Amino acid sequence: MKILIKISLVTLLLGAVSCKKYLNVVPDDVATLNSSFANSNETEAYLIGNCYSSLQQLGDVCRNPGFTASGEVIIPTDLPSNASLRGSGQDAGFNLLLGEQNVPNPLMNYWDGYNQGLNLWQAIRWCNTFLANVNLPLDLTADNKKRWIAEAKFLKAYYHYWLIRMYGPIPIADVALPVNASTTAVRQKQQSVDSCFNYVVGLINQAIPDLPPSIQNTITEDGRITQAIALAVKAEVLTTQASPLFNGNPDYAGVKGVDGTPLWSAAAVATKWQTAAAACKAAIDAATANGAALYQFVPQSGLKHMSDSTKLLLTIQGALNSSWNTEQIWTTNTTFGYQIQACPRVTTDATTVYDFWSNFSVPMGETEIFYSNNGVPINEDKTFDYSNRYTVVQGDAANQYYVSKGYNTNKGNLNREARYYADIAFDGSNWFGYGNTDDNNPNVINAVNGNASPADPISYNSTGYWPRKLVPYQTASSNSVFTSQNYYWPFMRLPSLWLLYAECLNEVEGPGSDVYQWIDKVRARVGLQGVQQAWATYSNNPSKPNTQTGLRQIIHQERRIELAFEGQAGWDLRRWKELQAVLANPFIGWTVQDKAKTMSAYYNLHTAFQPFFGLRDYLFPVQQYDLLTNPNLVQTPYW
Template sequence: MKRISHFLCVLVVLLLGVSCKKYLDVAPDNTGTLEYAFRNRNEAENYLFTCYATLQQFADATTNAGFTTSSEIIYPNNLTKHPIDETGFNLLRGTQNSNNPGLNYWDGENSGKAIFRSIRRCNTMLENIDKPVDLSFGEKKRWIAEVKFLKAYYHFYLARLYGPIPLIKTNLDITASTDEIKVKRAPIDSTFNYIVQLLDEAAPDLPPVIDNQAQELGRITKTIALSVKAEVLMTAASPLFNGNPDFVSTKNKDGQPLFSATYDPAKWVRAAAACKEAIEVCEANGLKLYSFIPPASITVLPDSLRTVLTLQNAVTEKWDLNSELIWALNPTFGWQGYATPRLTQKGVVNIFSNPSTFAVPLSTQELFYSDKGVPINEDKTFDYAGRYSIKTGDEASRFYIAKNYSTVKEHFNREPRFYASLGFDGGIWYGNGKLNLTDMYHVEARGIESFAGPKDINTLNITGYWPKKLAHYQSVYDDGFQTIQYHLPLIRLAGLYLLYAEALNEVNGPSAEAYTYIDKVRTRAGLPGVVAAWTDYSKNPGKVGTKDGLRQIIHQERRLELVFEGQAGWDLRRWKELQSVLSLPMQGWNVYESDAANYYQPHTIFTAIFGLRNYLWPIKDNSLIVNGNLVQNPYW
């Protein structure tokens, strides 16, 4: 029988809004309600779960700015039917505004994005935790630590979007004056310091890992808290918030600067120490890079496909079996059918479960390395100029590309993460019910109307690439229907390794230790070490030995290792690189063409609209009117 934890069940009830305990949704200043909510341990535990509730809503990838605005995946905006919330994807098309901001987490009371309300609930929990007389001392300490973590993370989520935010350290009293209610924004350094303070207070009283996974998987641990602390300090140290000249004129109405005008290298030192501590605690508690172990149903598996499945399953493996998964959210990833191509005519029957509309642009495809472990435009052995010519699948590439199938030349001789992450015309799609090496599916994307009907824009992948990494290899959308559920990672050990390498490089430049942590990730991905790869194959072999060069390498390494996991959108923002990335048009192939020569012509789908102001979200105009002490973000 499939085990579903008590914790998850309570969260589902809360998220669906079917609880009979209506008091959980009323304002915390209702004294009678609060006395009931904390009258005993069981009622207090229910209130603890309300503090977790907003966190679980972050699992919706379509409302995650790190997922929708990264340029890794684009979504058609001309559908006659709209099965998903397209707001986040459309932000790249210039729809963001201050009158009605898209993905409004500042005051989204009616959209499930009310983060400040969630912070208020956390404060209420902390202020009333002493009331249940039957709550043990040990549980009380743990619950306090969990709520402090949640409070910190909610502040962090807002800070990544808006920069300086009001710090809601305690709930206001019911007798608070109008002036007290009109809180102002705290400077960005104060914001990050407060978040770290809460995480430092929480970590010692959290369990290192969850022992009783059947009952408690999804609750916060020490490894999670320390890993989030590393991410917070890396964000604080990065160019967006560390002496960013674009924001220096932003001040509160009393003249208080909200951003520091001075770059502080000590922030990187602090971030490096936090990354190292998180790694040491994770490894001490048994976390390690994931490696695929074939089930009994797979009797023969070549090394190439084993590596592909290792890289895929590092994301899609069950939480309790994934040795490198530090943190995920309880709701499972609900978009596998959007990431899966229609492999045969039978797949058309599953039009609602397999819409196939998450499209990967050419810019993301061409980001992946060659099989030599360097960018394809730097690899002196890769025919970059001739990459759009046509080549036929052969014996040597048969586990990546269908034999005798004509596809574009740049699909050959790429790194294993390319084949683990992308579905493409001619590409092998191992799984989907077929595990026999002599009878594997491959994608046929040309002339897509043959499967979907003439130019059926409700089922069209508009680029010809799918984010294969987001689909479990055992999920079936063709002959029958079976979805293998998984939890999209928020933090994996591989990502933490690359954060540490990034921080080390910013502190001291290239070093043996930085190379070591990069190579841990590259070795698992089937690539040579970073120094050897650049020395032997790059047109710019000295790049790996300079601070600026290694920074570029690490940034690309993170984008490749964590592609489609909702990380790149946040990374590109904190690096101040998203504007440059989005300066390239969003392109795909001519997907309606059946002939290879006509299909493989880059086709511009749209040009993204992104300026300096888009690095931070606008605060809704009406919120500035209601609270006269708030100031708008720069350039809005």
């Protein structure tokens, strides 16, 4: 078991009992500081158990608004408080889409740590305490000291970055405040958003030289920060700073601090994209130099039959759910713990599993962002019968490894790209694995009759689509017991960097071969033609890749497809200022709860619910309590 997991569990318990508010200067661990830094072992334990512990919690997708509030996955609105995600706080992020955000007690409160949030100011304080005391142990070697300081600086930078993405301008907690600090020192004010970003980048720059290029002792140190991780995060930070939400956003032009200082830049600065592009290229080079490469599934012994089509699906899925593979630039030590939420009832045995929740539901709008098998949007493909996509047809020979041949399903499930079938399960889709590894005689998802357990009607999927990508093929149930093939959650994969670089280059110089090549590398792995050829051949808008605006749309859609269900789309859609448009329409699915359980009853469009998302929701509110206790703070715009 990794050292991060061993120590962080204790820290989680310690952190859970703390009721301290933001920037309370009396540390919880005053009495134990001397013992915490008595020697090098205790000092490393403090780094891992305290400074890293919040990072592990951020790996929980239900704590990540990039996952829960993106519109990629929803949960049923009528679940009672005793259901898996209800009453536990794990539903807070999903409830944002129900319009339940508020100022007195905000959901996903990362300022104070309540309502499925996490007190990141406490996490930053732990990092500052570490940095202030790391010189105490006499047996700490110079090399370890440099590395550990670099790790703490990176973590402090990353926690600030997470807060910036949520709140915009924030205070900067750069040093550990003494116990006797004055009220003025404690009541810090927000800095301008560019100052905040620049502070984060500056800390990462300080950390990079003293971080290891890669992890050598993978048994005990997988999950710790490397140069490649730091450079990749720096690239993401700078791209976020250059993006429309933060770069000259007119919606925030007049927002000022309590002293009248503007907190947002008045106009967009184009050179930020150039800076971000350079950072992306540096991150790609560093990752590649340390062995980063696209994952390829290698068939294991005991597989009965696997076609090339199925192998491609497992390659796409494995890039996410095969831990520590070469494609994963940054993987946390947090296991994905929601497979029983993401998995349909694949077999008859699964319907007898107690609490087989299956609540993670993919709205139909999300399913329709995936391309046709020609690699262009389904509403642009000249050969795709878009207007009749909801009609019921039978699976055919051309799609037999993806959709059961002869099974009734909706027409929109046929002739789609491989990522559609790797990422999403639906009525009539084949499911390789779950105890059956013969894709000539596969398990088939019967959502019409097997969507919910008769003995447990609250465990159901509200749209008829599941995020299949989140469930490894080895996961199965046997004798009414669900057994997950656990995996560690990745924060960033290599294709994410490629697409970030393509995005930055397009914003700097517009379409060109240097931009296309990075998009095409992602598409080639999944068997699609390059963007120019695909659009010229199949799209009713063949010139789309040749304009900056058109290519921007393509890059954005490519990222949403490639990184679907990975906790990234919500952040991307926010920084692009596109989430409001995505959430303007109701979440649609099939009539999954019809008691008749017939095909004709099931295949009727049904509204799961209408999401609520307005201009104010791009950023999160600061709890009213904190504004009262610190008059130097101003509330988030529009709250």
